Each structure stands twice: as C-alpha cells, then as structure tokens.
Amino acid sequence: MTCSDKLVVMISSPLEAEHAGRIAAAAPDAIELIYRPELMPPTRYPMDHGGDPSWRRTPTQQAEWRALLARAEVLWDFADDPSASPRELSPNLRWVQTTSAGVGQLVRRLGMHESELIVTTTSGVHGLPLAEFVFAALLYHTKWFAHLQAEQRAHHWARFCTGELAGQTLAIVGPGRIGREIARIARCFGMTVHALARSHDPARAAVLGIDRLFARDELTALLAGADCVVLSTPHTPETERLIGAAEFAAMKPGVVFINIARGVVVDEEALIEALRSGRIGFAALDVFAVEPLPPDSPLWDMPNVLINPHSASTVFTENAKIADLFIRNLRCYLAGDYAKMSPILDKARMY
C-alpha cells in the first residue's frame, strides 16, 4: 500500500531504531517513514553512517531498495549508489538531510550543485565534539603527556615544568560554527584568539568573540603570530592546498598544528617536511589527503604527530542531535516554511 497523501521520508544510511522511531512519531499523520535497516550495510562502529563497504545487497534487496528510493521526497543522507544520480534514483527528491557538515564537494560530485534540491547539513552538530578533540590535543602536548607516559613506564619520578594554554595565541583558519566553539573554549582558557575571515571588521570580530580577524591576504601574518594553528575551514576551491610550504615557513618554530578540516586544505608533502624539520613542534591530524591514511605514510611513525582516523567528531550523542535537527527541519518543511530550515547548504559557496 502506498500512502500517496503522506510525505515519503526515507532513512538511507544506518540509524538507530530509537531515532527513526522519534522521527516517525514527530508527524505520524503527515509522513510515511521508510526505515529498513536490513537493506543497509552493518555498522563498523557506533555512529557509522557509511557502514561496512564490503557488504552488498542481494539482487532482490537491491531491487526493493531502488523501488523505495524511487518514492522518496525526503532523504536522511544521500543513498550509497554510485551508479545513478540522486535525481535518477529519486525523481521526487526535494530535500536531503546529510549526516555531515562538509558535503559541498559531495553535492558537486553528485551533480546536484545547480539543482533546486534543499540540502540541510549538520553544521553546528560537530562543533563541540571537534573543539573537545582540539583541546585534548593542545593539552596533551602542552602538559607533556608523552613525557609523563615515558616517565611512568620507567617508574621514574622527576619533577618538571610545562607550558600552559593561558597566554598563548591560537589562530583559527575558518571561524565557522566549529571555529567559534574552539574560540569560545580558548578564551575560557585565557588564550588570545585570532582568526582568518573574509574581512577584518572589528564588529564582526566582537560578534565572533575573537580578539583579531585577519583578511585572506593577511594569512601569513595570522600564521606568524600564532603559537597554535587550527584548520576548521570547509573544502572549497578557495581553500584547497591553502596551507603549503610558504605558509609553514611563516609559522613560529615549534608551532602546534591541528587539522580537523579536510586533508586537501593542506599540501601534505609540505606538512611532512615541516614536521621533519621541527618547524611544526606537534601536529594533531584528523584528516588526510588520502583516507584511510596509507600504511606506508611517514606520518604514522613521526613522534611529533598524533593521528586520528577521521573520528574526532564522532561521539555517542551524534545521531540523537542530528535526529533532533532533522525533526525541527521536518516541521518547517511540512509547514512550507522552507526558509526556516537550517543549516541549509549554500551550493555555490559549498558550505
């Protein structure tokens, strides 16, 4: 039976039944929710939105999956089918809620960047988890935890002295929602916060809670004045390989460098060289030019590198928060209040 008078909403990436149930219950008279976990790949870890890539639907399952997609007007994540465009898979498709913030490149790759499709992202959901990772890494380095671990293994007691976050200058490249969470916590620790922005309007700096904004053509000055540099910029043509040999050369010797943006924002060869030379004192990297990071990458064995397998934003509360956001957007969508849906991907700016 089809319920042609109801909005057809389909969950097309792994999601816990609890959250699917909340979505179904949010507007039971207005939506038909398609939630068929058995047609989706098993998850490899909690909050895995991709699922096991080696898993395949049987031909029967695939036919059913395609038939369901063909009915959907609203999707929870783009479907994992590289053989056809979202428009071919779902002719009625009008709105996709993604489970990631950085989907500008994906939407372009899917050929949807000039379409009227509404894409809502998770921008904002991952800000605090990513900020927690940034401060975990900053404090791990600043409070000499690697030294503590080595001393403990040796049963060796020797009092020592460390640096501190207070008084350091943090440069944020990309003061979006994630960058603003990082800035907020940095101020709490007594750090000075600088950031790259489209302009250096002091009023905008005040709104962002940032001590000083640097315009794009002041990138080198921003980097030169920082004790710690965090990349939290989206991947756009403008930010691709934004940080290369010249930018690393501008940084203070011993700088802390953290990338939670995308690997391609950095020239990885130049990064490796800056780590080898000691220009970068310590790097925490969540993203890489190629993921998974190849087993023979020199980054794995560098003593001044901490590698996170692109999981810095993955926390147990993630899907609950995305479902909350989806339900808010669903109510707007059902009411025809499309302008109130948020955060909507700007397909031209790609974030």
Add this chain to the structure above:
Amino acid sequence: MTCSDKLVVMISSPLEAEHAGRIAAAAPDAIELIYRPELMPPTRYPMDHGGDPSWRRTPTQQAEWRALLARAEVLWDFADDPSASPRELSPNLRWVQTTSAGVGQLVRRLGMHESELIVTTTSGVHGLPLAEFVFAALLYHTKWFAHLQAEQRAHHWARFCTGELAGQTLAIVGPGRIGREIARIARCFGMTVHALARSHDPARAAVLGIDRLFARDELTALLAGADCVVLSTPHTPETERLIGAAEFAAMKPGVVFINIARGVVVDEEALIEALRSGRIGFAALDVFAVEPLPPDSPLWDMPNVLINPHSASTVFTENAKIADLFIRNLRCYLAGDYAKMSPILDKARMY
C-alpha cells in the same frame, strides 16, 4: 653595612634574578633585599622551589646564611633549615610569603600555627595551571588518546566513536580557588558541576557557579552522581583519608578520578583496589601518600593510571605570578595595611 631603617626582605628559596630585581625595584627606598643565589641549592627544573636536596652549604656559607636569616623581617619562603624554628632563625620575622598554597601542615610542623606570624600563600596562582592539567587528563581519557596511540603504532586505521565531556557530571571535592577554576572551565565544556561545601546554600552555589552544592554529610551522594571526581581540597585533619573504600564503592563504575590535592586525602590502598577492580575507569594522580612515589608502587604499572610527579601546577610563569603577588603584598605591608594582604593563611583552618 646594615640599613637599619629599611625593611629587611630575604629571598630564601631559589628565584630567578629577574623577579628578585623586580621585588627590589618595587620599593627601593623602603626595603633592603637579601638575594644570594649562591647560598641556595641549584634548581633541578624550572620553578623548583626546593632545589637539589643533596647540595650542602660550606660551613662558611652556612654561617653567612644564618647571619642573613637572623636579620630578616620578611621571607620569600620558609628557610630550608630543619635544625631550628623560623622564630629561632629569624627573631624579627613577621611575614612569610610561601611559594605554595597548601602550607597549613608545614606551618604546623614548624610550630608557627599559634604565632602572630603573617603567612601569605599562593592560593589562586596555581588554579588555572591545575585546571589545565585536570582537563588534559579528562580529555585524554574521554577522547581515547591511549587507543589512538596504540592504533598509530600499528599503522592501523579504524574509525571509532568516543564519549565527550559535554553532558557529564563533574564532582569537585574542595571548591576553593582551584576548584572554582575547574568549575568555570567545566561549564564552558557543557558539563554539570557539583561540589562539596560547608553548606548547600543555593546562593553560594550561584556565586561559585556550581549547579549544586552538597554538604559534608552528603559526600556519598555527591560521589554517586558523578562521572568524574576531582579532589582539590586542602590537607587538614578533616580531609585526611576523606576518600576511602566506602567512598570508592559509592562511585559509578568506570568513574574518572583525579587527585590534585594531597596524597593523604585518599586511602591509597583503597584507591589501588578500586583501580584493580575497575570501579575507577581512569585515574590521574599528581599527589601520593609518599612522594616521590616509591618505584615498587603498583600504581606505576596500572594501565588505567596516569602519574604526574607532583608537577601539575608547575608552569614557566609561576614565579612571575608569585612575585607579582608578593609585590602587591609588600606595598600593603609597607603601608601598614596588613588586612589588605592576600591570600593570608588561616592557621586554624590550615588553608
């Protein structure tokens, strides 16, 4: 030559010349500063206030040291001479500025707890450095850094999911100046903050910025509701062995336990048992029943323990801050404004 019309101030623990110079320059017409680094032990690490314990003055040096102490009215730290009381060493002694906050027990041991001696401590100086260590430890555990390190050694990429500080409940035992810094940063991370206090007056909780205060007889309830417990209480007869087997048994299985107070606030045998049983998921310890921690302590080899050799509060800016505080107090002292000196040790409460 003696300058009998000037206040005799003596630096009696290792201090950088820069800060001694600032102190001398703060009131050059009013004080005579005795600063003789060659009569003090060499430091083992930056900000070492004790100096090398194996170092000895020559008999000539010792005689000179004693003669200088005999003239002092004001001391930067109690002198390192266990053979005589401060009063015997310095008959004119009226004020001691310590380089530590937790000196109540020391003052008692020196027999000065019932004297009219003014003791100013560093209470407040170490709050933010200790809070940085607390959050370094909380985030190290919460963001699975030990797991990341093991995966990196194996060149193994597997995405994963962690917990987060946001939403957790932090219990602070001892909401003094250190505890309040911890509370401030915890709120910034979106944690709920509970604390033990003399009363559970909601107005006092609001002033401290703490969600809920628990009175002393509610200690078990405080501990039972916490995901993380931090001890930042002074060492007094009341707090000695405050946390023992019954208190560990009240905590949530897997709790994070951090001690930056004093080792004797905890029953260390009960702590070791709670770590073995898994009641405590992770502990970060800066202080121990016996320091240095004996090489055969089982704590060294426990995978769920991070040991800091009582250096969590030691940062490069420490002496600059204590010198600032001393100069402020010196101006009050010279003006006879003794009531404005701060923070003054309450020798009865011992903090």
